Amino acid sequence: MRHLFSKNYVRIYLWIGMIFTMIIIPFSMFLANQFSKYAYSQMDLFNRDTMLQTASRTEFLLNKLKAYGLHMYQDRTVQEWLQSAGRSPLDDMDALHALTNYMSTEPFIKRAYLVNVHKEQVIDSLKGLVSFEKFGDAAMLKKIREDRPLFLQFFYHETGGEPYLALIVPSTPARKDHRGYLVLLLDNRALQENLLGLNKEPGMDLMIVDGQGRNVLGTTGNDAAILNELRHLKPAGSETQVMTVRGMQLFVNSAPLASQKWTVYSLTELKAFKHQAQAFQAKIVGYSLLLLVLLLLAAFWNSRRMVKPFRRLADQLQRRIVQESRHSALALPVAGDEYSILKSGIELLSSRVDEMHQSLRGHSGLIKAEYLRQWLLQGRMNRTLREGIARESELLASDLIRLAVVKIDAYRDVAETYDFASRQLLKYAMGNIAGEIIAGEGGTLETIDLAGDHIVFLIGLDRDDAEVRKLLETIKGHIATYVRLRVTIAVSDLKHLEDDLRSVYDFVLELTLLKFISGEDKVYTEGDYESYVRLLQPLSDPKSLDKLLVAVKSGKKDQIVLLLEELFGQMAAVKYSECKVRLTVILFTIMKEFDKLRALQGVDGIDKQLDRFSTLQEARHWLEAELFAVMDQLSSRKGGDRKEKLAEEMINYVLYHIHDPMLSVEAIAEHVSLSAKYARSIFQEVRGVSLSNYILNTRIEKVKELLVTTSMSVADIGERSGFLTRSHYFTAFKKATGLTPNQYRLHHTEGEGGEAE
Incomplete structure (x- = not known):
């Protein structure tokens, strides 16, 4: 044993082992503790941010539904039925049809009533026309007659065993009676998924509580114990609070809904979070111990090898220099001169670094x-x-x-x-x-x-x-x-x-x-713009010209002939100077619409072209021939090879303009001289994905690349990738990846760090 400790590499190994142990063990404990603090603070920030976003979305959606309800109530057909005193099956059918049409365009409205107090009749969107005696929602009739809510306020309502958010229009604080009312019953499940489902982390419950302490929306349900504890908390908008229900600790964040006098709550169970945090702390400590073991093994190996001569390294380096000298002017060192060999190796390394720098400058x-x-x-x-x-x-x-x-x-x-x-x-x-x-x-x-x-x-x-x-x-x-x-x-x-x-x-x-x-x-130059403006005088009937452009794109020759006769007929009874101005506007508009088509590329100038015609009919026949040529050229683009080229041209255009927030399908279609509808059809057929989805996917891939390869801020990356608004940017990215941009960057940065180690 004494002989073993007398060896230098053993003594060096023991000293290095003790140093590593004294550094890594305390540091791993400190790191685990700091992670717990950071995780708690991040959860608090995320919960508060979630509350603000949920409150904002809820306010916006409820205000939108209020406006939609007012619009439905003011509809002429609905008003006539609500105010009518007589009974007419045709009026009943029209009112039911109008109500059904409005509901079909707003998915959050699950059911609606039209209540005529004078006739004591109700049009139910689910059951049709019924009398007050046969109407199944007697509680709503009672509320309309006796206990109407404040002006345009949603309230909790149950009918048929299902809960709803309800709105009565009109509704005023004054006890003014109206002859007819519109009642909207919202789809609580759809509202819950759209308002409370986004950005919600596992283990988090979201709920919206009204002024009477009832849970009007949320996954927690009407848990009496939780709702009772929430009444004793501080007002909404304060910092994160902790409450205990049935021995369970919950993090509570809240945000007010001013327009409804409701409150949005998030409830996160502290036990689940603590379990996750402790599990991660255990991983940190475990990996630190594994790192310590690996470092001790490396220290043992290194301490044993460090006392050996450097000759092997010099021999290897000399063989490498011999290989490189065949392709360079590098001089060979004298055999056995280790200093010269190492110096030559450093020079070789420097040359490689210079080559790398030159390669980077080439980009x-x-x-x-x-x-x-x-x-x-x-x-x-x-x-x-x-x-x-x-x-x-x-x-x-x-x-x-x-x-x-x-x-x-x-x-x-x-x-x-x-x-x-x-x-x-x-x-x-x-x-x-x-x-x-x-x-x-x-x-x-x-x-x-x-x-x-x-x-x-x-x-x-x-x-x-x-x-x-x-x-x-x-x-x-x-x-x-x-x-x-x-x-x-x-x-x-x-x-x-x-x-x-x-x-x-x-x-x-x-x-x-x-x-x-x-x-x-x-x-x-900009000074030439005045002559441009003088030419842009409006036609007496610009719709005829729009119809003409549509007919050319649709390939309808008969309609082109009729529309040209109509346009030129308007110019037959005006002075020559005005006729020439109108012809100029027509040709200029057609040129802008089809400026990339060969049929009109040979025109040297509108004024010069018009001077060639002695009669108006000659100009009409010439224009008719040109438009037929444009139509034929558009029709010839339907071949498979042509579609492939058009799709490739669209892709190139997208890649060059992906930073432009105004990039749209219409702009791409104009670039390839097609209608937006036809451009979408071609791209879908050739690439198997819609053009709008391709643009969005390209932007998301650009965001991924910049998040991993640059240190730019998340907001700058969204702007660089062409997203017009920050909300669309975050929503689209999370929908595509399941992560926020910050989470994606952190995940991939940690992944690369682990691989490097």
Whole structure:
């Protein structure tokens, strides 16, 4: 034994073991205690947050149902029956039909009565027309006659052995008699699932208690002991309280419902929570002991091996250096020189680190493009975007920039000629051309590609309007020469960095349409907008034009001919100047509706085209032929291959615009020149999922990625992923994953930590 303790590795092992034991055991106990405190505080915060959310949802839903009840009561058919003194089977049938229609659109109303006091008749939504003597809910008739509640207040009511929340309309504090009343009986089960079922944790009971101490909604039921204890608690809205019922301790949180004078309570059994907390504490201690054992084994192994020479390490490192030297200029150390070998190994490691850093720098372009796209779609920069763009680009060196939109002419032909990747390369080349020209003038240009028929330039250049316009003309010419694409360019005036960039982008994009109207091949500026406005004069009957667009999309040639005759008939009796303005509006509207279709891409300009016609009928025949061509082209898109391409185009558009909270099925349909209904049908057929669900799923996947890979706040991640409201963000994410965003991040962060250990 003495010989064993005389060994260095044994003495080192014993010292390390004692140090580890003195550190890990107290620390594990401390960690378990801190977890219990944290868990209690988190449960308290969650319960209070749940109360506030439940109270808010309940207030909103009850107010909505009140408004709906007033709307039902004010219905003309309902009013006529309630106020009538005579008896008419037709009026009875109409009133019952109206009542049934209203109930079919509001799932929370389970039953409704129309009570005519003068005729002593009731229309029951379940049993039809009955007299007061045969009406099964005598308690309600008594309440209407003798004990009406306050104005628009729900109250607890039982009939047929089932509890309901009831509302009487009209109801006033004054004892004013009315000839007729509307009574709504709400579906307590549906209310309970929708108001009390969301965000409820296991072991938690939610209930809503009225002013008389009755449980009007909740899973606890009318437990007399619990309801009696709740009466002795502090008023709603105070901090978490603890009460004891039949030897059981309960955490109680409450929130008031001001409009109803009710209170929302959450009841969480402390025993179940303590059991879970103690179980987790035991796990912490157990894992800490296991870690201690593993550390002691590692310490024993290390203490035994540390006294051996480093020659084996040097030999292994030398073999590695020999392999690497075949592919690099690294010099080999002298054999046996361990210092030289270790030094060479460090140099090799440094070179590998440099290569890794260069690889990361190679992705800076993608990071910059992502930041710029988010800035454009959101309109304004938050702190994260500003720091990211400033780190990757010199665009923010000045407070003023210009926004230019470069729209590819005849984009449908380009899309059919090149696949998606090739179109991206063409746009990349256009951005490089513009960047070199602007950089030559001492400015900065950044390109944003939104995967559509145009790209966006953000230009930081201290030049006047005329010089910038001349540079853009040069860029346009270079694109035509080297990329062989005809483009239309529109540019904004100088804008401040704090301006809403999204509204500037929408406005400048609209300016590119001026080329179709005027036929001028130039760079359009905000000053050209006046000529655009002058053309947008309303038609005397705009509905005819809307019907014409629908007929084209529906493929109805006969209807197209009739509607054209109607439109041109309206213009036959007006002056030439007014007739020309109306024709301009018609052609411009059709062009905007079908601007990506080949049939209208050959028009050089509306004014120039109209000058070719000597009579109004010639213009009508020309337009009829063009619309037939548009209709045929729409019809030709129904093939399977075409549907696959359209679905792929929709997916690409979604991925490029997922940060945009205004992304919608209508916008996607417009991008591929289809109606929203047909776009949904194609996507569902090809991908087996609805387009709206695909957008939502993509946003949720984006949230998951950012939660795990970044340290951004949960709110910023929701905004970055395109969710318009925080409530929709949290509700959709929990429905999809079963966890809140914070819970998801904590779960996956802990999972990765465990794997790393």
